[in-house]
Amino acid sequence: MIKLSRRAWLGTTTLAVGKSLTGFAPAVAETIGSGTNRASSLRITGIRAYEILLPYDEFHAATLFRYHGLNIQLRTVYIVDTNVGIVGYGENWGPSLPAKTFQSYIDTNPFDWIADSRNLAINMAMYDIMGKFLDLPAWRLLGPQVRDRIPVCAWTVSQRPSDMAKEVQHAAKQGYRWLKYHTDEVQNVVDQTSAMQAVAPQGFQVHYDFNANATYEAILPVLEALGQYPVAGRFEDPLVATDPAGWQRLHEQISLPIYVHHGPIEFLVDGIVDGLMAGHAPIGSAIQTAAVAKTKNIPFMLQQCGGTINQAFLAHEASVFEMATLDHCNLAMHWTDDITSQRMPIRDGHVSVPEGPGLGVSIDREKLEHYANRPRPSQEPFLVRIRYQDGPTIYCRHNPEISGATDNMRYLARLLGTPTPGPKPAYNNQVVTDFWDDRDATEFQQLWNATKSGPVVQ
Structure with a gap:
């Protein structure tokens, strides 16, 4: 993930963060402090965790399961209870957080956790509760809204060239305009790109995540070759983070945008990248990233994997972060169903920010119980x-x-x-x-x- 040093943080973000945290203050403060609506007595009384297993889209269910196992397919939904009957929803991919993680939240006020940097899934639930309590959408607790829909990208794993072509067609059919994937050393990325180019709709592009493990000398010819294809859109972590000089040279020599994820924020501050990707960032960290990006006038994207609850929170966040203009990554469309009563359709590569208080989504309790009790599959030999x-x-x-x-x-x-x-x-x-x-x-x-x-x- 992006590493934010004290020098970079103090030198570039104080004013921007202050604005982000206080942009909602007048309306919210008035509501919090008024008569029977006072929030001071609001308390968290419990946190319930439900590990759920929803069905993948059959299109690539076997491939995703063999590549990553249950680590992505399994998700955990958290229901946070309060003393006034309001509940908040959050989720993460993978198994539940340890029970001891919840203890520090019990008997605290949800408003204590504004801009918290500890846990993204619990962030979602806290902002859901606060928004519902105030009868305001979650984005109002983050700052002024600059967009009411956000750009999003599809995601998949690296596969044979012919299968990557099918992934492009599948993503485009779902309404996406971008596909993000991790390249790997067991496939040829140029051959993959040639196959994707042959089927890509006009304007469709690919985001390549290069794992931050290559040298400058090894990756330069790869990026130059990819740059010949219109479908190639941008490169993330093309080389090791310990070679800032190599990043600088790539920035000067490669025409397509280069983004950093697993590297220091100084890359952005020093102007040797074109943007950044913040992965699974708790809200406090996302606010800091947004502030640096705004100060440097550099775009960024959020990647936080999960279902509709996760995607809803991402939409609220990205709707207020001015430089959150890149296509954000969420896996909600990998599953053929969800435990929410509504889903968020992709239209022209965007999802709309949900309306209503809090996150703007509700849970179908019958589906929640059903998918929490679904048998866990095991790998067949391959x-x-x-x-x-x-x-x-x-x-x-x-x-x-x-x-x-x-x-x-x-x-x-x-x-x-x-x-x-x-x-x-x-x-x-x-x-x-x-x-x-x-x-x-x-x-x-x-x-x-x-x-x-x-x-x-x-």
Whole structure:
């Protein structure tokens, strides 16, 4: 994530943050302090957590499950109760927060947690409660609204070129204008782009997330090649954050925008990037990021993955942050259903900020109970098959449920171990990788048994 140093924060953001935190003050203060509406006695009485498993869109359900397992498909919904009967909703991807996390919130006032930087999911619920108490939309607690709908992008995992082309078509059909994905070292990103270009509607573009692990010398020719395709839109974390000089050179040499995520905020302050991506940022951190972006007049995007509750809060945030003009990332459209009574359709690459008090969404309790009790699937045997042109074919296992293994498909060293067999890891090797699951084939069974102890190279 973006690292905000004390120097960068104090030097660039004080006035902007002050405005963000006080833009709603007159109307809200009047309501809080008036007669029976006083908020001073409002208290959090409990927090309930529901781990839910909703069905993925069948289009890429198997791929997403094999790539990341339950770590993304599983979500947790939080219902925060108060002493006046108002409840607030929040959510995060993955399993529930530890129960001890909730203790510090119990018997506190929701208004104590304005601009809190501890937990995004609980932020959502607190702003939902505060908005409902005041009969105001959540954005009114953040600042003046500058847009009533926000740009959003689709998201997926890296796949074979032919499958990436299908992802573009699927995203465009859903109403998106951008597709974001993590590149990985087991596919050729230029071949993927060629395939996506062949099917992309006019104006559709791709956001490439390069994992912040390349060197300047290795990534420059990749970015230059991608820049020849109209579908290529922007590059995130193209090289290691420890090489600011390399970032500066890329900024000067590459015409497409370059954004930072896993790096210091000084990159933005010093003008060596074109924007930034704030991932899963609690509201206090998002306010700070928005302030830096406004001070430097540089756009940014928020990425916080979850369903409709999450997307609603993201829309409220991005509607008041002046420089939040990039396409924000949320996974709500990956699921064919949700536990909310309403969803947020994508229209021309945008979602509208929900109306009504708080987040503006409500929960269907029957759906919540149903999906909280849905059986958890387990992985059926499959192999990762990595085929190099004029090189080896490598077979290995991938279990995304192992702690720390969720993102192993992005990095050959994690997936195969070191020393890594085959060519030196890169994003433009002549390689195609897929998931192989022909479990009735004798060859599959032989290789499945052989890969128990590690990768097999042929």
